[in-house]
Amino acid sequence: SQKIEQNSEALNIQEGKTATLTCNYTNYSPAYLQWYRQDPGRGPVFLLLIRENEKEKRKERLKVTFDTTLKQSLFHITASQPADSATYLCALHTGGFKTIFGAGTRLFVKA
Amino acid sequence: GAVVSQHPSWVICKSGTSVKIECRSLDFQATTMFWYRQFPKQSLMLMATSNEGSKATYEQGVEKDKFLINHASLTLSTLTVTSAHPEDSSFYICSARDGTSGASTDTQYFGPGTRLTVL
Numbered sequence: 110s111q112k113i114e115q116n117s118e119a120l121n122i123q124e125g126k127t128a129t130l131t132c133n134y135t136n137y138s139p140a141y142l143q144w145y146r147q148d149p150g151r152g153p154v155f156l157l158l159i160r161e162n163e164k165e166k167r168k169e170r171l172k173v174t175f176d177t178t179l180k181q182s183l184f185h186i187t188a189s190q191p192a193d194s195a196t197y198l199c200a201l202h203t204g205g206f207k208t209i210f211g212a213g214t215r216l217f218v219k220a
Numbered sequence: 221g222a223v224v225s226q227h228p229s230w231v232i233c234k235s236g237t238s239v240k241i242e243c244r245s246l247d248f249q250a251t252t253m254f255w256y257r258q259f260p261k262q263s264l265m266l267m268a269t270s271n272e273g274s275k276a277t278y279e280q281g282v283e284k285d286k287f288l289i290n291h292a293s294l295t296l297s298t299l300t301v302t303s304a305h306p307e308d309s310s311f312y313i314c315s316a317r318d319g320t321s322g323a324s325t326d327t328q329y330f331g332p333g334t335r336l337t338v339l
Contacts, residue, residue, distance in 0.1 A: 113263075143327065152226075152313045152330035153264070198264070208254075208328060212263040 112136065115199055115211040123219055128186040130214045132199030135180060137209075139201040142175055144184050147196045147213065189218045222248050224316050226331035233304055234339055240300045241334045243314030249294035250316035254328060255287070257310045264313060270297050304338040311335055
């Protein structure tokens with residue numbers, strides 16, 4: 110069956126360190142993959158999109174990699190700050206305009 | 221940037237009543253809007269996709285007669301939860317795709333969500 114897996118356990122890191130979140134998928138061949146941030150009680154906010162023919166995409170302190178062989182995307186936040194604490198969602202485009210979301214990984218950045 | 225609003229942000233209603241949630245794209249025309257529901261610590265689950273001027277496409281397991289969707293204009297979609305019951309209590313989120321930009325990707329802009337509590 111088709112599955113998107115994000116680490117369900119919360120990630121706790123110290124301010125200034127790099128946070129790395131993982132998204133693994135099976136039985137999909139997505140044309141592109143997206144990462145969103147969601148704060149409690151709020152809707153998701155789009156962060157980055159990476160296409161299947163792109164290895165890496167950067168935006169300020171954010172970096173996303175996409176390995177279609179491993180069926181994995183990594184999401185990095187460098188020089189993390191307490192304000193980066195949130196849930197980060199991985200989303201796959203599955204055809205047409207339908208997007209499937211992972212359950213998200215909660216990140217806590219301690220000062 | 222693209223902004224999507226939802227109203228109300230939260231609602232409490234009695235079992236058996238109907239609740240309408242509005243989703244508006246404020247600075248772009250949304251040819252396609254999506255409705256999701258999210259339970260605590262779980263993923264967003266797509267309920268339906270609505271295209272302006274046509275009937276919504278519902279996901280498997282979602283009752284179209286219970287969750288009425290109207291996408292009457294390029295900037296407004298509504299979700300009506302009819303005869304609400306406590307099990308309908310959830311966080312409902314809409315999103316919109318900017319259909320005028322010509323983008324080939326599905327970057328969705330999400331509303332802030334509506335917390336529905338049915339007593």
